[in-house]
Amino acid sequence: MRILAVGAHPDDLELLCAGTLAKYVQQGHHVSMAVALNGDAGSMVQPKEQIAAVRKAEAEAAAAVIGADFIWMGYPDGFLFSREDTRLAFLNLMRRARPDVVITHAPTDYHPDHRTTGGICWDARIMTTIPNILTEHPVCERIPEIIYMDTVAGIDFQPEHYVDIGATIEVKRKMLECHKSQAPWMEAQYGMNFEFMECVARFRGLQCGVQYAECFRMSTNWPRRYTPSFLP
Secondary structure, eight states, X not given: OEEEEXXXXXXXXXXXXXXXXXXXXXXXXXXXXXXXXXXXXXXXXXXXXXXXXXXXXXXXXXXHHHTOEEEEEEEOTTOOOOSHHHHHHHHHHHXXXXXXXXXXXXXXXXXXXXXXXXXXXXXXXXXXXXXTSOOSSOOOSSOOEEEEXXXXXXXXOOOSEEEEOTTTXXXXXXXXXXXXXXXXXXXXXXSOOTTHHHHHHHHHHHHHTSSSEEEEEEOOOSSOOOOSOSOO
């Protein structure tokens, strides 16, 4: 399969689904990691242009850990909206990646950038196969499935599917470690660090009887293709 994971900010995919992405790669599937926003709000001390460049390099390094294709969209933090130009950009992203599955943010996540990113993915999905909507990349052969990843801290998210990431938790840690610029930011903004990732992974693992897990929901949209699971 071809998997496209679309996160709002650099480090979102690493926090919420990196163990699953690593597992896809281990099983021989093709993974693309796209970042919608440039992370330019992610510092208390560095100017926008500087922290955005740092965060792009960090996200690219994290994708390289699993050999995923890396796609940077570059929208400014806090100002992503669903309109014609952004919808076309996300549509072009999907046509470039040609995914069977798109993994993105759930509609219930806490951050407006997260909700908007997931919403535009959902909006663009049905247009991927329509020839009269033109983009740089040609139309897809089939409409991709949308899978929503867990919310930050699991708040207001009811899992439908779990992925055992016990064999890839170290890879997930390594990918998160690439985002060194965010340690002081998370401490200053939220009074926490990336260790909360392991707490969530353990809790989701407890729910499904394994040591570490990530969880997901299928988007309830039409048309849908039956498959036992699009998850590894």
